[in-house]
Amino acid sequence: MAGQSDPHLSIFSAAEVEFLAEDELVEIIPNMSMDSLNFICGDFGPFFPHIPTEVPMWLAMALKKRGKCAIRPPNWMSLENLTQVLEAERDSRREFQPLPFHYVEISRLLFDHARDDIPDVHMVRTLVEDIRDVRFHKVESGFETIGSRTHAVKLKNLSAMEVNIVRPFFVRALQAFYKHDSPQMIPRPDTASTRTNIGDLPRRDLRPR
Amino acid sequence: MASASDEGLGFGSEDNDASISALPTEVELLKRAWRNEKASPEILQFQEDVVRNARVQIQNMEDTVEAYAEDGKDALTVSLYQMDLDRTEFLLRSYLRTRLQKIEKYMIHISKTELWNRLSKPEKEFAKSCKENMENHLKQSVLSRLPFGYQDFLKQSISSEEDDMVPEPQLDTFVFCKSKGSVGSFQLDAVGDEVVDLIADDLYVLRYKSIKPLVETGQIDLV
Numbered sequence: 001m002a003g004q005s006d007p008h009l010s011i012f013s014a015a016e017v018e019f020l021a022e023d024e025l026v027e028i029i030p031n032m033s034m035d036s037l038n039f040i041c042g043d044f045g046p047f048f049p050h051i052p053t054e055v056p057m058w059l060a061m062a063l064k065k066r067g068k069c070a071i072r073p074p075n076w077m078s079l080e081n082l083t084q085v086l087e088a089e090r091d092s093r094r095e096f097q098p099l100p101f102h103y104v105e106i107s108r109l110l111f112d113h114a115r116d117d118i119p120d121v122h123m124v125r126t127l128v129e130d131i132r133d134v135r136f137h138k139v140e141s142g143f144e145t146i147g148s149r150t151h152a153v154k155l156k157n158l159s160a161m162e163v164n165i166v167r168p169f170f171v172r173a174l175q176a177f178y179k180h181d182s183p184q185m186i187p188r189p190d191t192a193s194t195r196t197n198i199g200d201l202p203r204r205d206l207r208p209r
Numbered sequence: 210m211a212s213a214s215d216e217g218l219g220f221g222s223e224d225n226d227a228s229i230s231a232l233p234t235e236v237e238l239l240k241r242a243w244r245n246e247k248a249s250p251e252i253l254q255f256q257e258d259v260v261r262n263a264r265v266q267i268q269n270m271e272d273t274v275e276a277y278a279e280d281g282k283d284a285l286t287v288s289l290y291q292m293d294l295d296r297t298e299f300l301l302r303s304y305l306r307t308r309l310q311k312i313e314k315y316m317i318h319i320s321k322t323e324l325w326n327r328l329s330k331p332e333k334e335f336a337k338s339c340k341e342n343m344e345n346h347l348k349q350s351v352l353s354r355l356p357f358g359y360q361d362f363l364k365q366s367i368s369s370e371e372d373d374m375v376p377e378p379q380l381d382t383f384v385f386c387k388s389k390g391s392v393g394s395f396q397l398d399a400v401g402d403e404v405v406d407l408i409a410d411d412l413y414v415l416r417y418k419s420i421k422p423l424v425e426t427g428q429i430d431l432v
Contacts, residue, residue, distance in 0.1 A: 011248050019299070020240070034286065039293040040266045041236040062292060066285065151397050152405045153414040155385075163385050163412070163432055170414060174383040178416070 017164050021105035022058035027072040030063070057106065061113050071114045076100060077107060079120055082127040089134045094142070096135055096157035104132065104161035139166055146173055148181040235262045236297055241430060243304040248385070248431035249424060250417055251378040252311045252319060255329040256304075263301050270294045308332060316340045317363065317375045380418040385432045387412055392428055395420075 023041065029052050036045035037059075044055045052072060055063075063069040075081065076099060085097045100106060107128045115121050139162065146153070153174075155163070233241070242256040274290045312319060312332060316339050319325055328336060344362050352360045359365075363372035392407035397419045407413065412432065423429040 016303075019296075020244075022296075023240075037286070037289060037293075039290070040234075040270055040297045041293060042234060058292065058296065059289065062289060068285070151403045151416065151419075154405075155412045155414065158412050160432070167385065171383045174414065175381065178381060178383075 011167065012164055014161070014164065017102075017160050018105045018109070020160065021102035021109070022061070023056050024100070024102055024106060025054045026057050026060050026074060026106070027052050027054050028060045028063065028069040029072060030069045032068050057109060061109060064114050064117075071110065071117045073110060073114075073118050073124075074100070074106070076103070077110070077118070077124060077128075079123055079127070082124060082131065086127055086131050086134065089131055089138075094138070096138065096155075097131075098157050099131075099159060101160050103128075103159055135162065136165075143170075143173065146177065148177045150174060150177060235259070235266055236300070239263050239297070239300050239304065243300050243307070245424060245431045246304060246307050246311075250380060250382050250384075252308060252315070252324055252327055254327045254425070255308070255332065257329065260301065260304070260329075263297065267294065267297055267301065270297070309335065311378075312336045313339060315376055315378055316343070317372075318377045321372075321375070380421070382417050383414050384417045384420070385412060385414055386420060386424075386429050387432050388423070388429045390428070392423065395423075 029050060030047040031049050032047065033049060034045060034047040036043055041056065044059060045053060047053060047069075060069065060071050064071055076085075085099065088097050107125075110118060111121070111125055118124055139158070153170075238256070238259045242253075242259050246253055270290065271294065274287060274294060277287050277290065308328075309332070312328070312335060315324075316336050319328070320336055320340060325333070325336075347362060348360075352362065358367040361367065361369075361374075363374050365373050388407045388409055388411070391409045394404050394406045397403040397405055397415065405413070405415070407429070417424075420429055424431060
């Protein structure tokens with residue numbers, strides 16, 4: 001089914017992470033009137049021209065696509081703030097700056113569908129991409145510190161999409177270290193097969209699946 | 210269904226990851242169940258209330274959308290309600306489907322252990338017939354043609370002391386998680402002396418096995 005990820009490779013597909021991000025609230029300025037919407041996910045509106053109101057991203061996108069509103073980019077997406085974040089991100093070698101958990105997806109959605117609502121959109125876009133690059137580089141260099149004694153990793157301020165990208169590698173690396181570290185490695189049916197001695201019958205180990 | 214028409218509508222609260230503990234809507238509860246289920250290696254307790262409430266709300270919303278369409282309400286409003294409905298339905302379907310995938314993968318293990326009690330009634334029926342079908346199929350197509358001693362459905366050969374052909378979820382795997390409230394210091398391993406201080410809203414990568422109880426009691430969420 002579309003959007004459903006393969007559970008064995010990565011837990012969430014990029015589309016599913018975006019789905020979660022679409023529930024984040026954003027401020028819109030409608031250009032029409034509409035009654036309140038009493039959704040399963042909450043009540044929004046009523047909508048009046050030029051009166052700002054908060055709605056989930058998906059609703060903002062739907063209205064924007066139909067030309068019914070302008071979107072007010074969140075404060076953290078201002079040039080000043082992003083410039084500051086980028087600097088701080090470059091200055092500290094280990095720590096991640098606090099950004100919204102879904103900053104990658106939200107900025108991407110806004111760049112794709114609401115370019116005209118973002119002042120200095122090119123600069124803002126470049127800044128967000130630079131921030132992503134710097135953070136990702138940090139994640140990668142952080143990988144080097146993983147070792148056999150790593151039982152827990154704290155990733156303060158890592159965002160949803162970043163988690164999703166590093167997850168497969170991270171989990172496999174930690175598992176490998178854990179497995180090779182444990183002296184009394186118990187073979188698990190999922191990964192290994194057991195060998196029990198049995199007289200002189202020729203037998204081969206059968207790998208499950 | 211007319212009597213329930215307003216029951217499904219009045220849940221308004223901010224949909225924000227950070228404030229989930231405030232007063233979660235049905236959708237947030239479902240979303241949390243979905244995320245945890247997707248991210249945990251083993252099957253979790255079936256969220257009966259959450260699923261039941263989501264179903265009621267979906268049913269109500271379907272009625273509402275239908276009524277609006279008939280009343281000639283403007284197309285935009287109707288389509289927005291339909292989108293909200295689609296999103297909730299996606300969550301519910303994906304949640305149920307994720308569980309079915311786990312059941313298909315670990316049906317024998319689940320039916321042999323206490324995990325069985327975590328299934329809903331229809332899931333139990335599914336697991337049972339799934340297991341029977343698999344067993345019949347393997348017996349007919351492969352096992353009956355193998356030499357004596359290799360024909361067991363659950364064992365590699367007659368010499369195996371335990372069922373060693375049963376896939377089990379790997380609980381040693383690592384998961385990404387976030388605690389909702391402060392859990393305090395938490396011992397990671399039964400044997401080791403590793404202690405971690407879990408601070409609210411910080412993201413950790415931990416071994417599933419060590420935080421299993423916290424996931425089950427809902428103190429920690431998988432991401």
